[in-house]
Amino acid sequence: MKKIIGFIALMLLISCSNDDAEMVAVDNPEIALNIPADFPEVNSFVSLNKPTKYGVALGEKLFSDKRFSADNTISCSSCHIQANAFADHNAQAIGIDGRVGLRNTPSIQNLIFMQFYNWDGSKLQLENQPLVPIITHEEMDSSILEVIGKIENDVTYKELFRKTFGDENITPERIYKSIAQFEYSLISANSKYDKVKRNEGDSFTIEEAKGYETFQQKCASCHSTELFTDQSFRNIGFPVNTNSNEAGRARVTGLPADFMSFRVPTLRNIEYTAPYGSFGQFPTLKSVLDYFDNGVLEADNLDPIFKNNGNRIPLTEEEKTNLIAFMKTLSDKEFVK
Numbered sequence: 001m002k003k004i005i006g007f008i009a010l011m012l013l014i015s016c017s018n019d020d021a022e023m024v025a026v027d028n029p030e031i032a033l034n035i036p037a038d039f040p041e042v043n044s045f046v047s048l049n050k051p052t053k054y055g056v057a058l059g060e061k062l063f064s065d066k067r068f069s070a071d072n073t074i075s076c077s078s079c080h081i082q083a084n085a086f087a088d089h090n091a092q093a094i095g096i097d098g099r100v101g102l103r104n105t106p107s108i109q110n111l112i113f114m115q116f117y118n119w120d121g122s123k124l125q126l127e128n129q130p131l132v133p134i135i136t137h138e139e140m141d142s143s144i145l146e147v148i149g150k151i152e153n154d155v156t157y158k159e160l161f162r163k164t165f166g167d168e169n170i171t172p173e174r175i176y177k178s179i180a181q182f183e184y185s186l187i188s189a190n191s192k193y194d195k196v197k198r199n200e201g202d203s204f205t206i207e208e209a210k211g212y213e214t215f216q217q218k219c220a221s222c223h224s225t226e227l228f229t230d231q232s233f234r235n236i237g238f239p240v241n242t243n244s245n246e247a248g249r250a251r252v253t254g255l256p257a258d259f260m261s262f263r264v265p266t267l268r269n270i271e272y273t274a275p276y277g278s279f280g281q282f283p284t285l286k287s288v289l290d291y292f293d294n295g296v297l298e299a300d301n302l303d304p305i306f307k308n309n310g311n312r313i314p315l316t317e318e319e320k321t322n323l324i325a326f327m328k329t330l331s332d333k334e335f336v337k
Contacts, residue, residue: 001104004167005268011299012189016030016154018066019141022244027163027310028052028053028054028055028163028164029052029053029054030051030052030053031051031052031053031185031189031246032316033051033184033185034113034186034187034189036189036194037232037309038226039110039113039225039226039227040113040183040225040226040227040229041113042112042113043044043111043112043113043114043115043125043126045124045125045126045127046112046184047059047128048073048175049180049181049184050181051181051184051185052126052181052184053161053163054163055063055164055177055181055182055183056162056166056181058157058160058161058163058178058181058182058187059178059179059180059181059182059183059328060182061156061157061160062075062076062175062178062179062309063075063076063077063080063179063182063183064077065151066078066150067147067150067196068134068140068142068143068147069095069096069139069140069142070096070140070141070142071096071097071144073096073268074095074096074139074140074152076109076133076179077128079093079094079139080107080108080134081107081257082336082337083336084107084272084273084336085107085109085268085332085335085336086106086108086109086186086270087104087105087106087107087108087272087273088105089274089275090275090280091104091279091280091281092104092105092280093105093138093139093140093183093277094141094169095133095136095137095140095141096139096140096141098108099137099141099295100138101120101136101139101140101250102137102138102241102242102243102245102246102279103246103278104119104275104276104277104279104280105277106118106119106246106265107187107266107269107272107273108183108186109187109188109268109269109270109335110186110188110189110227111126111183111186112183112184112185113185113204113227114126114227114231115231116231116263117129117249118132118263119262119263120233120248120249120251120252120262120263120264121160121233121249121252122251122252126180126183126184127176127180128176129180130175130176130179130180131172131176131271132292133226133336134147136194139221144172144175145172145196147175148170148171148172148175150219151170153215157170158170161174164178169265183211186231186267186335188269188332188335189226189332189333190266190332190335191269191329191330191332191333192204192330192331193326193329194329194332196329204326205325207321207322207326208322208325208326208329209326210222210318210319210322210326211319211321211322211323211324211325211326211327212326213325213331214322214326215323215327216332218313219323221307222234222264222303222305223264223266223267226269227266227268227287228254228266228268228330229264229265229266229267229270230264231263231264232263232264233248233258233261233262233263233264234261234262234303234327235248235251235259235262235294235297235299235301235302235303236265236296236302236305236306237298237299237302238260238277238278238281238296238297238301239277239281239297240260240297241278241279242298243279246260246262246278246279247259247260248261248262248278249261249262249263256300256301257301258301259299259300259301260299261301262278269330269332269335270285270327270329270330270331271304271327271328271330271331272331276288277321285324285327286330289320289323289324290316290320292312293312293313293315293320294312295310295311295312296312297311298309298311307324
């Protein structure tokens with residue numbers, strides 16, 4: 001009997017010492033994600049924080065809470081707007097008091113498959129990303145402890161934290177995990193392109209089909225996989241952001257070879273995410289293609305695709321029109337509703 005009592009006591013001690021990863025309420029099931037078979041593997045960290053029914057609901061509520069900013073005017077959803085594929089139409093992100101950020105707001109879609117986050121790939125784990133806008137002066141200019149102080153007595157939050165993690169304790173780690181769970185659930189894979197590929201009755205127009213052909217010839221080496229990005233970092237000779245804080249991927253690696261290199265953006269839902277470029281250099285898709293055609297800026301680390309081809313990707317006006325028509329087939333209308 002003493003051995004049994006001792007074993008039970010040991011189990012209770014072990015249970016009490018488990019971290020948040022183990023404290024998931026038994027009535028909080030994992031949600032079924034629609035992950036297409038031909039998409040890349042999910043980020044390895046997802047297995048440590050799988051999206052759950054209440055975790056996603058909590059994350060969505062946190063994502064839209066303006067109390068995350070110092071003056072209670074800016075939430076994550078203020079810049080990441082669903083109608084814009086969770087981006088916005090500003091050249092550079094706008095924070096509290098109209099402060100202008102360093103870079104263009106990236107879209108939030110298919111993050112569960114990404115291996116790097118932010119334009120410079122500074123984060124490898126999505127759970128480590130939410131703190132960045134909270135503490136950045138040009139964005140929310142707050143702190144996670146200040147945020148917790150604002151929401152810790154909110155009855156709705158207490159209930160959601162209990163349903164998600166097993167008790168009402170609000171911690172930074174739980175906030176980050178919940179937001180990440182919501183973002184992991186944002187999968188876009190139901191565009192016209194996807195329906196054509198799945199033989200669901202849709203078919204490309206002549207322009208779209210020609211655009212797809214041009215895309216495969218001149219764009220697919222960078223915008224590859226079903227994410228339409230190879231997730232690499234490249235300097236493609238875009239006009240340079242002269243802000244002294246900007247160095248692209250070199251901000252992370254410290255390597256001159258990475259200067260002004262940025263993560264190749266996905267082309268999914270590109271129709272909704274203008275302006276384009278790391279700091280919104282281009283107002284339209286046509287202006288991007290015109291720039292490629294006319295010639296990009298020279299740089300020692302200019303991507304070989306340009307450097308070996310006279311610093312340009314030659315395109316006829318017809319090819320540009322057709323390419324844009326094809327890129328619009330990547331628009332997922334249900335995703336942006």
